Amino acid sequence: MEFNCKKDIIQITPLWEGERMQDGRPRVSDEILEKIRHYSLEEVWEIGWQLGYDNQFQTGFRSSNPQMNTPTVGRAVTSTFVPIRLDLEIAMKRQAKVQGMQGNTNLYNIFVVDSLVEDDVWIIDLFDKVKYGTIIGGNLGTVLQERTKRGGAVVWGSIRDLEQMKTLTDINVYYRGVDPTPLRDHVLTGFNTPCRIGGAVCLPGDVVYACDAGVLFIPPHLAEEVVNHAEKTKVRDLFGFQRIKEGVYNGADIDTFPWSEEMMDDLVKWIAVEEAGAPYRHLDWSIEYEDARTGKTRYNRHWSNSQMRRLDEV
CATH class of the missing domain: 3.50.30.40 (Ribonuclease E inhibitor RraA/RraA-like)
Structure with missing residues (x-):
């Protein structure tokens, strides 16, 4: 060796x-x-x-x-x-x-x-x-x-x-x-x-x-995707905390995925106009919009058959 x-x-x-x-x-x-x-x-x-x-x-x-x-x-x-x-x-x-x-x-x-x-x-x-x-x-x-x-x-x-x-x-x-x-x-x-x-x-x-x-x-091959996901998680939290304080949504609304198209529209508009959203204006939300239309999160497509069977049994 x-x-x-x-x-x-x-x-x-x-x-x-x-x-x-x-x-x-x-x-x-x-x-x-x-x-x-x-x-x-x-x-x-x-x-x-x-x-x-x-x-x-x-x-x-x-x-x-x-x-x-x-x-x-x-x-x-x-x-x-x-x-x-x-x-x-x-x-x-x-x-x-x-x-x-x-x-x-x-x-x-x-x-x-x-x-x-x-x-x-x-x-x-x-x-x-x-x-x-x-x-x-x-x-x-x-x-x-x-x-x-x-x-x-x-x-x-x-x-x-x-x-x-x-x-x-x-x-x-x-x-x-x-x-x-x-x-x-x-x-x-x-x-x-x-x-x-x-x-x-x-x-x-x-x-x-x-x-x-x-x-x-x-894993190194996931590092770039980790950053992209972390950025989206960060800005969704900033948006969600503000909307909860404003009484627009409740905790269940924010924690339920995928978000509706209406919530996604609200998020994207918030990022475009709020100062806190400025660092995140480069993000592409097309996958999240697709999830909103299908009602399924993107990650389910990556899960193994055994994991999917477990979900079916719930």
Whole structure:
């Protein structure tokens, strides 16, 4: 096996048709990443869930920089570890050294961190190990900040040197626990391979969205659609809140989809004349008008036969 194999990365991300990083990861544009930073978890989560990506979110983290006002958004670099087993450790360290990993202590994590670039987020499955699972501390955290600039890490495991980590104000590290022990008794089995963080699945190049509520992994081929959907969700909420306060609609009207053609007309006119609607005047609502005419939401057409059968049984 080979760590960080470009051919394998391309093979496991077949739906991405755009530019790729040097290592083969999908390269979602900087513009899309910046837009995603301005939306809430619920706004960027929904479209993936509607399209059948139901294992993309995991909660239960603490963060090294809880004062940060924006979510951590970037491109995933994954590492998967398992508990130590002597023969496997021999094989993996031999392969690591063949690929140029130097040193002995912290051999694996230093090699991965040294590969990171701006806007990368290191995703680490350390099998929820806290004692002796402290993969990031003050020194490695400083390197992480220098290389990713505003990226960071998600650790299904632990960190150490928390007080030092708190001084790294440009990044955020999401982790499960803190312990003073050094990192030990682990074996790297995957570098930029499929990675499981709790109940969520992350692939190299996924767009990572991490906030106080938890961590979301957005498939790169959906990133642009996520932004489009988030923009529509945002402006519909702004419109809906105002109309509810005005007594034009009630909560049930706003939460029932698809909206009627009359409500869609009202929304489009509101966007055209209200200052709050100005950033959203570029949006195309033709699909929503089609849904209004048919009485079916667009997402139902993406659901699997089994999902549709479940709907029929309700």
